[in-house]
Every structure is written in structure tokens, then in C-alpha cells.
Amino acid sequence: MDGSMRTFAAALSVAAVAGSAGAQSPSSGEIERVLGGISWFGQSSIRIEANGKVLYVDPLHYRPGDEADVILITHLHQDHYVPANVKALSKAGTIVVAPVDLGTGNTVLKPGQNATLAGFPVEAVPAYNIRKTQFHPKAAGNDGYVITINGVRVYHAGDTERIPEMKAVHADIALLPLGQTYTFDSVGEAADAAVDTGAKIAIPIHYGTGEGKHTDARCFADALEKRGVKTVILED
Numbered sequence: 001m002d003g004s005m006r007t008f009a010a011a012l013s014v015a016a017v018a019g020s021a022g023a024q025s026p027s028s029g030e031i032e033r034v035l036g037g038i039s040w041f042g043q044s045s046i047r048i049e050a051n052g053k054v055l056y057v058d059p060l061h062y063r064p065g066d067e068a069d070v071i072l073i074t075h076l077h078q079d080h081y082v083p084a085n086v087k088a089l090s091k092a093g094t095i096v097v098a099p100v101d102l103g104t105g106n107t108v109l110k111p112g113q114n115a116t117l118a119g120f121p122v123e124a125v126p127a128y129n130i131r132k133t134q135f136h137p138k139a140a141g142n143d144g145y146v147i148t149i150n151g152v153r154v155y156h157a158g159d160t161e162r163i164p165e166m167k168a169v170h171a172d173i174a175l176l177p178l179g180q181t182y183t184f185d186s187v188g189e190a191a192d193a194a195v196d197t198g199a200k201i202a203i204p205i206h207y208g209t210g211e212g213k214h215t216d217a218r219c220f221a222d223a224l225e226k227r228g229v230k231t232v233i234l235e236d
């Protein structure tokens with residue numbers, strides 16, 4: 001194990017403690033309030049409005065005229081990072097986060113690192129393929145993110161398969177990619193991942209544009225219903 005791996009393992013265990021024993025579970029009312037501020041614009045593009053702030057993850061699509069306080073980029077694939085869109089959403093003081101230096105003065109958060117952004121604790125967590133490593137190799141160091149909003153942990157998985165680190169995420173709301181080509185192998189695997197994270201609410205994303213069908217979201221919901229996880233299918 002090299003130095004960076006040790007650092008990562010230490011950071012992960014800290015996150016695990018913070019997400020379980022250290023923190024009190026939010027009420028279902030708090031979770032519902034945060035849920036009400038989440039919008040999906042297709043692919044992995046998520047907008048979260050909370051406490052008067054606007055956060056985006058991977059704005060391939062966005063609300064025209066919007067100004068973001070925080071923009072989180074999971075990785076540099078063109079369906080996740082569009083420099084012109086980041087620019088369009090930026091105002092004075094917008095914090096742009098990515099796993100690498102974009103050459104724009106952004107904040108770099110690598111998996112295992114965290115920061116408080118616009119008042120929200122944000123943890124970068126790993127996102128990678130285990131089998132289909134040609135798409136998102138672990139060595140690329142891509143991010144998923146856990147954003148804590150009023151005690152509610154919102155997990156955006158990025159592009160990933162089911163990976164062991166998901167058991168340390170301790171999400172309340174989990175946004176997971178369906179599509180079965182570049183991310184999870186199957187809808188069932190995505191459902192297993194939702195259970196791994198401990199989420200009370202799962203939201204399927206990534207399907208319906210380049211890959212994955214709307215019926216996949218329905219199957220995902222059915223698979224999770226039996227396992228006590230509520231699925232919310234957002235309109236894209």
C-alpha cells in the first residue's frame with residue numbers, strides 16, 4: 001500500500017464514523033424537505049436548492065438563467081463536464097469542484113477528501129468500474145459526492161459500478177446511474193448498491209439519453225420496494 005492509498009483508507013474510515021455513529025439520523029420530514037429541492041435535467045445533471053443556495057452536479061443540462069453557488073463535476077467525460085455550461089452557471093464566488101485541476105482556478109477534491117462549500121459539508125468518494133474498467137478505471141480518481149444538507153446526506157454516485165466503498169457512504173438520499181453499459185451491469189446491481197448505501201430514498205439518473213430506458217427506472221423501483229427503500233423517479 002503506498003502513501004496515497006493509506007491516506008485514502010484513513011479518510012474513508014473517518015467518513016464512515018461521521019456517517020454512522022457520529023451523526024444523528026435526520027427525520028423523514030427533513031429528508032422530504034431536502035428531496036423537494038432536488039431536480040434532474042437528464043443524464044447525471046442534478047440541481048439542488050437548499051438554504052437559499054443552488055448547487056449543481058454535472059450540468060450537461062441546467063435551468064437557463066440559473067446562477068450556481070457550487071458546481072460539482074464528477075469526472076471529465078463530455079456528458080458530465082461541459083466547460084461552457086459551468087461558465088454559464090457561474091457568478092462571482094461560484095465554487096467549482098472537480099477531481100482534477102481544470103485550469104480554471106477550481107477546487108480539487110479527490111476521492112477521500114472533503115470540504116465545506118457554501119455552508120454544506122461535501123465529501124468526494126470513489127466512483128469507478130470494477131469489470132468495465134475501460135470506461136472509468138479506479139486509477140482515474142473520479143468522484144462521487146456526498147453533500148450534507150441540514151443533516152441529510154445526499155449521495156451522487158457519478159459514473160460507477162457497485163463498489164465496496166458504497167457501504168461507507170451512509171446516504172439518506174442516493175442518486176444512482178442506470179444505463180447498464182458504462183455504469184452498473186444491471187438494474188439489480190444498482191438496487192443492491194442503493195441498499196449498500198443505507199439510503200431511505202433512491203433516485204435513478206443517467207438513463208433515457210444515451211443508454212437505459214424509462215422502464216429501467218420502474219424495474220429499479222420494484223426491486224427496491226421489496227427491500228424497504230423508496231424510489232423517487234424524477235421527471236427529466
Ligand SMILES: [Zn+2]
Pocket residue numbers: 075077080135136159182
Ligand atoms: Zn463517464
